[in-house]
Amino acid sequence: MDRIVEFHDVVKRFGQTMAVGGVTFSVASGETVSLLGPSGCGKTTTLRLISGFEEPDEGTIRIAGESMKGKRPYERNVGLLFQHYALFPHMTVAENIGYGLKYRGWPKAEIPARVAEMLRLVQLQGFEPRRPPTMSGGQQQRVALARVLATSPKLVLLDEPLSALDAKLREELRLELKQILSAVGSTTIVVTHDQDEAMSLADRIIVMNRGCIEQEGTPDEIYAEPRTSFVAGFIGRANWFCGRLGKGPDGAFVTLTTEAGSTLRMRAPQKIDDGKWRACVRPERMILTRPDAKSDGRSDNLVSGNLVDIVSLGGEIHYVVEGADGRLLAVEPNRGGPRVNKGERVGLSFQPEDCVAFPLAEA
Amino acid sequence: MKRAPSLFFYLPAGLVFSVFFWLPLAGLLLESFRPFTPGRVGAVTDAPLTLANYEELLTPSFLEFFTQTLRISLFASLVGLVFSFTLAYWITRRMSPRGRAIAIGFFVSLMFLSVLVRTYALELTFGAAGPFRAMLLSVGIYPNSRGYIEILVAAGLLHYIVPLATLTLLTTIQNVDPRLFDAAQTLGAPGWRAHLSITLPLSRDGLLAAFLFSFAFSISAFVIPMILGKGRVLFVSNLIYNRFSEIADFPSGAAISVVLFAVSITIVYVTTRYVNRREAV
Structure with a gap:
């Protein structure tokens, strides 16, 4: 497959701050990739490097096989959808959409x-003579997309595309955005910093933290097989158990003895050490049971506690x-409705396959 | 209190304005229609009204004062606008907050420097007896030629126009979203064309205000053309002064003042209308 974007060991510093610290990734033609991370993780700098507003200090950026060194933003055929539409x-509306066509020599x-x-593509037929300030946020967003x-750019960059819209509109526009992007x-x-946005729009997610890539993968991979505790904590909700690892009865599993004394079985990480570890379990993998529920032959993990709150x-x-x-x-x-009453003592059972352990030092 | 403040609160300002602005202006208007009595300061009270003072202004030698004033003022205002816009852009977008504060402080303090000091400094440096005399002559420019003096007067006006217009334009440029410029660039517009199509039109109101400030200041300038013009370039204000003080022709001086006032108001009205009309289309 053709590679549209290639980042090779790209470094960008602002004074003493390392905004992007040696990032390598590529995006194939027709693919939708999300750069996901908290604010300050370097994703916006990466975006500005691709669009040409910043030049890398080290490394190379190629777009459609062509080196972007010294290329000004207007010399790159990269479309950028701004967060606040711009x-x-x-x-x-017609002059806005025609602006790029005029300068790209149509x-x-x-x-x-x-x-x-x-x-027509963004379903705003007949809006040509309107002025953006008289339109709603959703309509402005569509005009910006149009x-x-x-100009049929080689690459389209979307900067937090839906964050300026309210929740309901966001949901609608997300689906539409996906359809439009795949249609063209x-x-x-x-x-984006919004995992829902990333998960729903992207074929592949690149999770960034502190200027580096933490993990690359499909939305499912990232969610189910987080490779670092940062990814586990950033994507979705997680329950955490801290403790020390011990060898399990068979090679595939190990046991984690938590500080509170519970013993949990979990998938064996690639290598084990004597340090502190933390394990992550997704909340939807935890099953509410009776506190004395005997594991039904399958050696599920079981922890117990008081049900302090129920949120529907x-x-x-x-x-x-x-x-x-x-x-x-x-x-x-x-x-x-809820199966148990608030204040009752309950058990939570979950399977060893759903626990992923990370060395604590890493976090 | 949802009610608009009652008329009562406007009264003090209204009163002061009427007494010290409208009343003298009405007196001036009346005086301009009186016949001139040589040797007398001010027209005879109850003299019959006449248009003679205005008719006199239609002669080419008088019109020349107006065209000259307007021409030099327009030139200085437009040049000043170009300088000020680039300066203001540079200060808002390129400078550190500290540099910005220093630049603004510099322009504000410039306004405190006496017009006499600055005008004489210009005359000393670039005037007929200045250090550049030999150099100017060697390239064929005569420091006493009309063209050179006109440029010198314009330079004197720019001394005021540039700080004033720059300070006016600072907020204007601050209010133009810099992302619009970025957006224009990602759509393929090179820097200067993005400025021409985005930054400049969006600064329209500020540019208009800065232009009108500069132009109003210029056409009413008195000291600058008096010193730098050396009698060869005279502005309407100099003519008015001459009428009032040197030959004591109050009715004529009044008529010139009224015309200058009318011209200024017309220019403000027409410019504003024109710019706003273009926006509405």
Whole structure:
């Protein structure tokens, strides 16, 4: 497959701060990749490096096989969808969408037809004469998308594309955005701190932290097989157990003896040491049971505690359990209200396959 | 209290304004229609009204004062606007906060420097007796030629226009979202074309305000053309002064003042209308 973007050992410093510390990745043609991380993780700098607003201190960036060294933003055919749309307020919708066409050398006569085509794509037919300030946030976002896609850029960058919209609109537009992007077959990089945005839009996620890549993989891989405790903690919710590892009865599993004295079985990490470890279990993998539930032949892990809170979110119910190992969260789908009463003593069982251990020093 | 403040609160300012602005202006207007009595300071009270003072202004030698004033003022204002816009852009977008504070302080303190001091400094340096005399002559520029003096007067005006317009434009440029410029670049517009199509149109109101400030200051300038013009370049204000003080022709001086006032208001009105009309389309 053609590689549209290639980052090779890219370093960018601002004074003493290392914003991007030796990042290598590539994006294939037609692929949608998300750069996901907390603020300050280097994702925005990466975006600015791709679009040409910053030059790397070390390493090379290639777009469609061509080195971007010394190329100004207007010399790269990279479309950037700004977080707050950045529509030109003194121009009409048609002039906004036509702006890039004009500067990318489209024949003047063909511009109106292309503008109409783009407006059809984002379902805003007939909006040509409107001015952006008179339009809603969702409409402005679509115009901005149409403006970016009009020139058929080699690469489309989306900077926190939906964060400026309210929750309901965000959901709608997310689906639409995905459809539009796949309809035009563009290669896309979504820069975001919102894991829902990343998971729903991207074929592949690159998790960044402190200027480096923590993990690359499909949304499912990242969620189910986090490689570092940072990834485990950043993507989705997690319950944590701290303790020391010991050899298990068979090679595939080890035991974690927590500080509170519970013994949990879990998947064996690649290498084991005597240091402190922490293990992560996803809340939806924890099953609420009776506190004395005997493991049914399968050696599931079992911890117990008091049910201190029940939060019903409509579609799912969150059970907050306070036990010897601290506060734990179990999430179950809502099938006719909570099964247990607040204040009761309950058990939480989960399978060893669903526990992933990380050395504590790393965090 | 949702009610608008009652008329009562506007009264003190209104009163002061009426007494010290409208009343003298009305007096001036009346005076401009009186016949001139040589040897007398001010027109005879109850003299019959006449348009003679205005008719006189239509003669080419008088019109020349107006065209000259307007031409040099327009030139200085437009040049000043170009300088100020680039300066203000540089200060807002390129300087550190500390550098910005120093630059703003510098421009503000410039305004405190007496116009006499600055004008004489210009005359000393670039005037007919200045150190550049030989150099100017060697490239064929005569320091006493009309063109050179006009440029010198414009330079004197720029001394005021640039700080004033720069300070006006600082907030204007601050209010233009820099991401719009970035967006224009990602859409393929090179830097200067992005500025022409984005930054400049979005600074329209500020540019208009800065232009009107500069122009109003220039056409009413008095000391600068008096010193730097050396009698060869005279502004309307100099003519008015001459009428009032040297030949004591109050009615004529009044008529010139009224015309200058009318011209200024017309220019402000037309410019504002024109710029706003273009926006509305």
